[in-house]
Amino acid sequence: xxxxxxxxxxxxxxxxxxxxxxxxxxxxxxxxxxxxxxxxxxxxxxxxxxxxxxxxxxxxxxxxxxxxxxxxxxxxxxxxxxxxxxxxxxxxxxxxxxxxxxxxxxxxxxxxxxxxxxxxxxxxxxxxxxxxxxxxxxxxxxxxxxxxxxxxxxxxxxxxxxxxxxxxxxxxxxxxxxxxxxxxxxxxxxxxxxxxxxxxxxxxxxxxxxxxxxxxxxxxxxxxxxxxxxxxxxxxxxxxxxxxxxxxxxxxxxxxxxxxxxxxxxxxxxxxxxxxxxxxxxxxxxxxxxxxxxxxxxxxxxxxxxxxxxxxxxxxxxxxxxxxxxxxxxxxxxxxxxxxxxxxxxxxxxxxxxxxxxxxxxxxxxxxxxxxxxxxxxxxxxxxxxxxxxxxxxxxxxxxxxxxxxxxxxxxxxxxxxxxxxxxxxxxxxxxxxxxxxxxxxxxxxxxxxxxxxxxxxxxxxxxxxxxxxxxxxxxxxxxxxxxxxxxxxxxxxxxxxxxxxxxxxxxxxxxxxxxxxxxxxxxxxxxxxxxxxxxxxxxxxxxxxxxxxxxxxxxxxxxxxxxxxxxxxxxxxxxxxxxxxxxxxxxxxxxxxxxxxxxxxxxxxxxxxxxxxxxxxxxxxxxxxxxxxxxxxxxxxxxxxxxxxxxxxxxxxxxxxxxxxxxxxxxxxxxxxxxxxxxxxxxxxxxxxxxxxxxxxxxxxxxxxxxxxxxxxxxxxxxxxxxxxxxxxxxxxxxxxxxxxxxxxxxxxxxxx
Numbered sequence: 125x126x127x128x129x130x131x132x133x134x135x136x137x138x139x140x141x142x143x144x145x146x147x148x149x150x151x152x153x154x155x156x157x158x159x160x161x162x163x164x165x166x167x168x169x170x171x172x173x174x175x176x177x178x179x180x181x182x183x184x185x186x187x188x189x190x191x192x193x194x195x196x197x198x199x200x201x202x203x204x205x206x207x208x209x210x211x212x213x214x215x216x217x218x219x220x221x222x223x224x225x226x227x228x229x230x231x232x233x234x235x236x237x238x239x240x241x242x243x244x245x246x247x248x249x250x251x252x253x254x255x256x257x258x259x260x261x262x263x264x265x266x267x268x269x270x271x272x273x274x275x276x277x278x279x280x281x282x283x284x285x286x287x288x289x290x291x292x293x294x295x296x297x298x299x300x301x302x303x304x305x306x307x308x309x310x311x312x313x314x315x316x317x318x319x320x321x322x323x324x325x326x327x328x329x330x331x332x333x334x335x336x337x338x339x340x341x342x343x344x345x346x347x348x349x350x351x352x353x354x355x356x357x358x359x360x361x362x363x364x365x366x367x368x369x370x371x372x373x374x375x376x377x378x379x380x381x382x383x384x385x386x387x388x389x390x391x392x393x394x395x396x397x398x399x400x401x402x403x404x405x406x407x408x409x410x411x412x413x414x415x416x417x418x419x420x421x422x423x424x425x426x427x428x429x430x431x432x433x434x435x436x437x438x439x440x441x442x443x444x445x446x447x448x449x450x451x452x453x454x455x456x457x458x459x460x461x462x463x464x465x466x467x468x469x470x471x472x473x474x475x476x477x478x479x480x481x482x483x484x485x486x487x488x489x490x491x492x493x494x495x496x497x498x499x500x501x502x503x504x505x506x507x508x509x510x511x512x513x514x515x516x517x518x519x520x521x522x523x524x525x526x527x528x529x530x531x532x533x534x535x536x537x538x539x540x541x542x543x544x545x546x547x548x549x550x551x552x553x554x555x556x557x558x559x560x561x562x563x564x565x566x567x568x569x570x571x572x573x574x575x576x577x578x579x580x581x582x583x584x585x586x587x588x589x590x591x592x593x594x595x596x597x598x599x600x601x602x603x604x605x606x607x608x609x610x611x612x613x614x615x616x617x618x619x620x621x622x623x624x625x626x627x628x629x630x631x632x633x634x635x636x637x638x639x640x641x642x643x644x645x646x647x648x649x650x651x652x653x654x655x656x657x658x659x660x661x662x663x664x665x666x667x668x669x670x671x672x673x674x675x676x677x678x679x680x681x682x683x684x685x686x687x688x689x690x691x692x693x694x695x696x697x698x699x700x701x702x703x704x705x706x707x708x709x710x711x712x713x714x715x716x717x718x719x720x721x722x723x724x725x726x727x728x729x730x731x732x733x734x735x736x737x738x739x740x741x742x743x744x745x746x747x748x749x750x751x752x753x754x755x756x757x758x759x760x761x762x763x764x765x766x767x768x769x770x771x772x773x774x775x776x777x778x779x780x781x782x783x784x785x786x787x788x789x790x791x792x793x794x795x796x797x798x799x800x801x802x803x804x805x806x807x808x809x810x811x812x813x814x815x816x817x818x819x820x821x822x823x824x825x826x827x828x829x830x831x832x833x834x835x836x837x838x839x840x841x842x843x844x845x846x847x848x849x850x851x852x853x854x855x856x857x858x859x860x861x862x863x864x865x866x867x868x869x870x871x872x873x874x875x876x877x878x
Contacts, residue, residue, distance in 0.1 A: 167519075168519060168522065168524045169546035170545075171545070173217060173218050173623075173624045173626075174218075177214060178193070178213070179192050179193055179213050181210065181211055182208075182209070183204070183205045185202070185207060187199075187200040187201050187202040188200060192215075193215045193236075194279060195279045195323060196213070196276070196277060196279060197277040197312075198213065198276055199274065199276075199277070201273075204244075205244055209242065209243055209244040211240060211244055211333075212240070213238060214238075215237065215239075216236065216237040216239070218624045218625055218627075219626060219627045220609070221237060222613045222617065224237050224335060224337075225790075226293075227591070228293060228302065229794070230342070232341070232590045232591075232620070233337055233338075233619055233622060234281045234283065234339060234621045234622070235278055235280035235281070235337055236337070236622065237336075237337045238276075238335065238337070240276070240333040241297070241333060242333060244274075273329050273330060273331045274329075274330055275330075276327070276330055277310060277312070277325050277327050278325060278328070278336065279325050280324055280325070280326065280338040281622070282324045283621075285385045286385075287342060287383045288340045288341065288342060289340065289343045290309070291339045292305045292326055292328060292337070294334050294336045294337075295334050295335045296333075297332060297334050299782065300786030300790070301786040301789060305328055305336065306328070307328050309325075309326060310326065311323060311324055311325060312325050342383075344380045344382055345358050345359050345360050345380070346379065346381075347379045347381065348377070349372075349373060349376065349378075351370070351374060351376075352370055353367075353368040353369050353370040354368055355367045356368075360381065360383050363430070363470045364381075364383075366414065366427070366478070367427040367428075368422075369425070369426065371423060371424065372423050372424045373422060373423070377418065377420060379414060379415075379416050379478070380417065381414055382413040383413075384412075386409075386411065386501065386505070390501065390507075391408065391501065393504060394500055394501050394504050398500045401497050401500045402497045402500055402501065404486050404490035404497065405486060406486060406487060407434070407435070407436060407485040408433055408483070408484045408485070408501065409431060409433050409482060409483040409484070410482075411480055411481075411482055411502065411505075412480065412481045412482070413480045414480070415478065415479050415480060419453065420477070421476050425475065426475060426478065428472070428475060428481070429472045430448065430470060430472075430481055431469060431470055431483070432446065432470060433483060433484070437469060438466040438467070438468060440466070441466055442466065443464075444488070444489075445486050445487070445491060446471065446484070447483075447484060447491045447494055448464065448471060448481060448482070449482050449483075449484065449494060449498050450475070450480065450482075451481075456495070462474050471483060482498055484497070484498060507588060507589045508531055508532070508588055508620075509531065509587060509588065510532055510585065510586060510588025511530060511532045511535045512528070512552065512668055513527075513528055513538065513539065513549060513550070513551065513552075514528075514549075514550040514670045515542045515549060515550070516548050516550055518674065520681045520682065522630060523630060523674070523682070525628070525630075525672070526542070526547065527596065527626060527649075527651075528624070528625065528626035529588065529616060529625050529626070530625065531588060532585055551670075552668050552670050553669045553671055585665075586666050587665075588618055590618065590619065590620035590621060591617065592618045593615050593616065593617045593653070593655060594615065594653055595614060595651070595652045595654055596615070596616055596649065597614065597649070597651075597652070598631060598647055598649050598650075599647070599648050599650070600634075601645040601646050601647050602633060602634060602645060602646075602674070603632060603647075604630075605629065605630035607630075608631075609629070610627065611756060612757040613757070631672075633645055633679065642676065642679055642680050643676055644673065644674065644679070645673070645679055646671055646672065646673050647671070647674075648670070648672075649669070649670040649671075650670075651668040653666035751816035751817065752816065752817045752820065752847075753843070754821060754848075754849065754850055758850075759849045761803055762849075762851060762852060762855075763802075763806065764799045764802035764806055765852075766855055769798070770798060770801035770802030770804070770805045770806075771784060773806075773827060773831065774805045774809075776830045777805070777809050777823070777824070777827045779805065779808070779809060779812075784805075787801060787804055788801070791804075824840065825840060828840070833865070834864070835865040836855075836865055838858075839854055
């Protein structure tokens, strides 16, 4: 269906003159579009990550071990289930992980998200042990309560750092808050291949069903410092000790000690691409975080002993090329102004404000540059070079795309795999080099080899970290399909420690002035990073642009609807008359000639014939829409910013108290704004509604009027009658027209939302 490659922007592209066809009328085009999207003549490629994600089992009274997707298992003991109880396990596809909101501060996902549902009751069951049955009968005492549990075994990708530990997060059925779940490590042995390494797994003992995922985080070594002082030896490193003098603090202070390892590849990467800052850095220890739970300065100096970099030994009492750095509250790194005392494998110094420390070894007389070197090295932690690619599948009546993010070293493998599956590759568009950049590259090539060591190597692409998120937007001649889940959540999130991270969506042409042009189309897909700070260079590196070119032949085939075959005219049967045989008889005899037997045919009216000859699948334009325009994702986001009273709205929408409490605590823990809380409440309320049209809109209008926001309710009611989405312009127009959009309890300035 044509090639999909990167091209120049529409302003600079030199395209061949095209024949512009006469636009079709809007009514015909809408009918054509609706009918053409009903069925597809050819199916899109199936992604392996979206298959075999659901499994069900009926254990019965005998129980047993049952396999689940991705190598997981569920073990049901004998007698834990009845004959008709069942368990269903569903794994969240890579493009559907956003529905579970798996965002845990300080933790990273290392397994897929497993959801267990079913009609099995695991709360409590009454039973009496055999040895107590007689005593129970005699004493007429109540029966004993026994909990029924099942075992869930989940595989995970083990972390390679020894200073990391596993954790299991779970969200129980009918709850909205993630909690920690107890677990045990249980490697599974492959009996088909005994020589293979066991599969790392965790075992959960469950008395309730829910959603579970394995995460990892840094190990912590808590220690409480009292006014009496003391000496503390860390369990994470034998060369890490802290001596607190007496009366250094007035109240007890808790320390959560953490050690953050620095991989060797991150150190090499910093030297190559940031040679100006890190070229003199030879060796470095781990980042040792000794910051207390509250910011404080000790009255008296505390003595801290830290290990030296691996392989470094000091024979004397001094070492000019070794320096200790600590992180100050402003975020920068500074030297520790103290007298160092060295042993063969450690260094001791005195400080008044414990924080994050690091011991480095530099080239001779180059220790003054270590402050910038450690700052750059800290920014590279937990990152690797990444790549984003867009894969497109064009079928006659449907267009599909896969937007995937992965490490750069997997780029060739990913592209070959997607091509074998039937996708076409759309590479991202890059800005051409400016004259200053070309001159800088020419200057670098003229430098002598020794001077090039301090010249930073140009980094192609960007650095990828776990949790990095982009906002996806499609403009120009193409748009997202209204039924695509990107209308509810248009974010692409990177799960670095999982196998795949992508989003799939369907897209369609945009109608201009109510009509479609059968011509070549070009859509612009833009990815804007979120939560990366205010650094313009970082934002520029993470902002991606893709140009999707759809050939004219594919557009014509997408919009084409074959004319229905004419109905055949009913053929009337011709009657046949049999002549009687001539018989000579002396007696005249009158014989009645029988009527010819005509074949009886069933006739239909024109209305019945039209109903019987139409396709068996109902036309989509006769089907009601799934939801009202004022309840789409964009409309609810706009309404959340206008109302900005999510918890009050949740009460008037009759949401459960547990749901309101869970969303409120989640907002406090993640630092979300009130508009985000209101948006999550509206989305949750919409999912619980079966009727997403007039009934749901009336319920929302009643809730807003009960809150006192009659003006907002009137605007929503008017837009619903016009079958249009909510925008800030409609609220601004209502405010200019004199409509009061504020409630009696709390006012709202609509212009502040624009």
